[in-house]
Amino acid sequence: MSAPRPLRPIPPRPTRRLFSAVALSLTAALALSACGGDAEPTTSAASGTAAPSGGQKLSGKVIWADFGGPTNKARQTTYFDGFTGDTGVEVVSTVEEDALADTMLNGGAGDYDAMHVGLDYAYKYKDNILSRPAGATLDQQLPEDIRDKAWGTFLVGHAQGYLTSTFPNGGPQTWADFWDVKKFPGKRAWPGTPGSYDSTCEVALLADGVAPDQLYPLDLDRCTKKLNELRPNMVFYNAYPEIQQLIASGTAAVALGPSGQYAALRNGGQDITVSWNQAVVAPNVMVTPAKAPNPDNILALAEWMSDPQRQAEFAKLTGYGPGNPDAFQHMTKETLANIVTAPEHDKIVWQNSLARAEQRDALLAWYTGWLAQ
Template identity: 30%
Template sequence: MTRVLTAGVALTSMLALAACGAASTGATSDGGGGEMTVVMWGGEDQKTNVKAAIAPWAEQNDVTVKQDSPSDYAKIRAQVESGKVSWDVVEVEPNFAYTACKKGWAEKLDLDKIDTDRLKPEMVTDCAIPVLEYAFTIGYNTESFPDDHPTTWAEFFDTKKFPGKRGFWKYATGAMFEAALLADGVAPDELYPLDIDRAFKKLDTIKDSIVFYETGEQQQQLVASGEAPLVQAWNGRIYSAAKEGQPVANEWGEHLLSYDQLIIPKGSRNADTVQKWAAWFVEHPEAQAGYSNATAYSPVTKEALELIDDDVLPFLPSAPENVGKQAAIIDYSYWAKHYDEVSERLNEWAAQ
């Protein structure tokens, strides 16, 4: 998962995908044809996801897959409102998916044709289905904390017991407010609606120790270098850095579960093609497992977990030993309503 969330211009290159590996994924033809343009966050992460989860179906159904990146919310809106929609399926955060559905920027899905019983109900809306799950964990530097490290958000905020800078994603829905409230004693099942005033008061207690990151690369660099030996992390980023030999690890205590969704911009000429693929994706766990095995982000169905490699499974949010350590699933219906106001306040607070 590689993302820099801005309203800037997306990359313009449209790359034809050479689909491969269809026989191994059980893709079956439905007599399709045509094309669809897939937009995700870009980089190797996108290539991995498209290769595993889209290319096999596309090859069997004679569908040409094009790619663009990164996901850009302003561009989605501009395409829809201008009537010039060139994107067909876009990976987005759920709070934007809520907004896009409400504002008419996203197509309504024919959920009767998608086996949503396989999906977590809180991750499905009229216009969106999940494409992956990930967790906000406590990422820590194993050299800075070789024997003892924070296992709760209260300990993460304890700079006396665990000295050093703390890294947070400078983004309202980046779970820093949920973490602050958990650290301040709010029960996980009482998080929402968030008490933002209380969260800022708790964040004030460690403000001098906070270092903000804006990309996954920055997050990894902060914790691996020891500049911020504790970060609120995306679990897959810590996993990949550890695989590269960096001195980092995930702590799963009180992790916050998040997810990305897929939407079809309103007016897509290939909406029917995308919906056929979406139905196949949900019903084919092998299409999800290929991406998860490469990234340690969780698939969206239980069936796919059975196909996760034994050496990868412990690093997924949906691993049995990690599920019980989950504090909460982030409530994106809350964030759809409050994102703008909290973002403005966060930027002002960070600048003070």
């Protein structure tokens, strides 16, 4: 598969294509979870009652905008059903539309009370995002200067994965290993659409020997040079579930992609190895636009979702890391093994979302141009 020549730029924010694709990979995990047998607490075991900061009784609804699929289903069972039962507030889910989200992020009016964005968007539009009230439980896994603006955090890991049988004597561990096609032969599955530039530049720089604390601002020219070294050995995918096909078929020996794809392969019976060494953590969050029509309700839901037991349940269902680190205490070893930010994964690399926000337009233009070469 050759790299596509994009017809138009794709916004560098979570797109419906991206998260619908990820959603497909999580279906098996949700089905397995529904069968029981896991000792982790369920939503009903979590305690606490959400209430607005002023103590007034809640009523009405909130409009929740995300990208649907099993991730939304996990939120429904983990968060929304209990919140509605406790407060009477209906949570109405809708698939996020870019035009309306952009209007509200730029300070305009709209229907959304909560929107799913990358953390770089939270930084870029923080002046038009509602702050959490004093005393709110903030997501400690986020940088301190954005915690009062972003919530409902889930942490995605961009990692390398492969069939264990492909490298019986041990496979690649670092991104330098990923580039070493002599020691670890075979094609590399790689993002092939502009909107999925993900952590490609960070990965290239790490492979080129840049220290994690020296990654930003991203040197795009250096990224291009490093990517060009590997390009003859790349197989491009246009949607995330293609990673599973490329790995399972042997078309690609190793893939760069969100770790949920490897969990889906494992759930399908494949023996998969994921290297967490230098896996890049990409924070995704919910934000409340300043002109949200139901601010008391959505701020109460944000507090409800901060409960560590509920976050542990959500992590079990989705494979995403929690915003509240106390959630790790409520996870089994099996769940922790799939979570990029689990305490034992001590060699991960965090994206600098503030720096990425400052380079956002340049990143999209860079990757669009590189793919089109």
